[in-house]
Amino acid sequence: MTHALTLPIPSAVGNIDAYIQAANRYPMLAEAEEIRLAERFHNEGDVEAARQLVLSHLRLVISIARGYLGYGLPHADLIQEGNIGLMKAVKRFDPTRGVRLVSFAMHWIKAEIHEYILKNWRLVKVATTKAQRKLFFNLRSLKSDYEGTDTLTGTQAAEVAARLGVKQDEVVEMETRLSGRDIALEGHPDDGDEAFAPIDYLADSRYEPTRVLENKAVARLQDEGLHEALATLDPRSRRIVEARWLPEGEAATLHDLAAEFDVSAERIRQIEVKALQKMRGVLAEA
Numbered sequence: 001m002t003h004a005l006t007l008p009i010p011s012a013v014g015n016i017d018a019y020i021q022a023a024n025r026y027p028m029l030a031e032a033e034e035i036r037l038a039e040r041f042h043n044e045g046d047v048e049a050a051r052q053l054v055l056s057h058l059r060l061v062i063s064i065a066r067g068y069l070g071y072g073l074p075h076a077d078l079i080q081e082g083n084i085g086l087m088k089a090v091k092r093f094d095p096t097r098g099v100r101l102v103s104f105a106m107h108w109i110k111a112e113i114h115e116y117i118l119k120n121w122r123l124v125k126v127a128t129t130k131a132q133r134k135l136f137f138n139l140r141s142l143k144s145d146y147e148g149t150d151t152l153t154g155t156q157a158a159e160v161a162a163r164l165g166v167k168q169d170e171v172v173e174m175e176t177r178l179s180g181r182d183i184a185l186e187g188h189p190d191d192g193d194e195a196f197a198p199i200d201y202l203a204d205s206r207y208e209p210t211r212v213l214e215n216k217a218v219a220r221l222q223d224e225g226l227h228e229a230l231a232t233l234d235p236r237s238r239r240i241v242e243a244r245w246l247p248e249g250e251a252a253t254l255h256d257l258a259a260e261f262d263v264s265a266e267r268i269r270q271i272e273v274k275a276l277q278k279m280r281g282v283l284a285e286a
Contacts, residue, residue, distance in 0.1 A: 016076045023058035038095035085112030229279035237275040
C-alpha cells in the first residue's frame, strides 16, 4: 500500500489553491490495490478503505469540476458537490464488475455537479426536462462550432435543436438566458437618490386592507371548518386523526394507536384514511 494516503485530509487547508495542491499529492491507486480496498469496504465495512478510495480520486473531481466554471459558480462549491458524487460512487462501486473506479465515478460526480448547477444557477427553472438539461449543458460547446458567432442564426439554432432533440424556440430561449446578466434586486448604495432598482417596482400587497380582511376570513373559515369536520367523526376516528395530524406534542404512530385500541396497525390506517376522506368532504362543502 502506498504511504501517500496517510497524508492529512485536504479539506483542512485554507483556500482552494492549497486544497488542489494537497489533493494532487494523493497518487492514483494501482488496480490491484483498488480492488483490495473496495473488497475491504464492501465485505468488512472498513471505512478507512473507503476513505483511501475517495482520497485517491479527489484529483478526478477537481478536473471534472474545472469544466463547469463557465456557469458562474465557485470552483470550491463545484468540487464540494463533486466530492459528494465521488463518495456515492465509492459506496456503490462493485470491484467484481471489471470496471475501474475512475470510470465508474465520473457519472456520479457529473450528476451531482449538474444537480447543483441547476438548483443554484442565477436563472430559476432553466431546464426541467431531460432534453432541456442536455441543451443547458451543451449549448456553449455547440456554439463554438460556429466560429465568430455571438448569437445563433435561425438556421444554426435549428441545427442545434435537431442535434439535441429539442425545439428551435427552446434553443433561442436558452441562449437568451445564458447570455443574460444578473441585476441587483436592491441596487447599489452608490447609485444615488434618483436611481430605481427592480425592487422599487414590486408591490407589497400583504398589508392591503382588502387582502388583510380576506386572509382573516379564510383563516376563520378554515378553523371553524376543521372543528365541524372533526365533530362529524366517531370518538375513535377523531382520536386517531387528532393523534396523527393535530398532536400537541409528538405525533402518534400507527403502532402506538394499534396498542391503544387493541387492533392491528393496518386497521388503524384504514380508519384514518376513511376519516380523512369524510373530513375532506365536509371541508369542501364549507
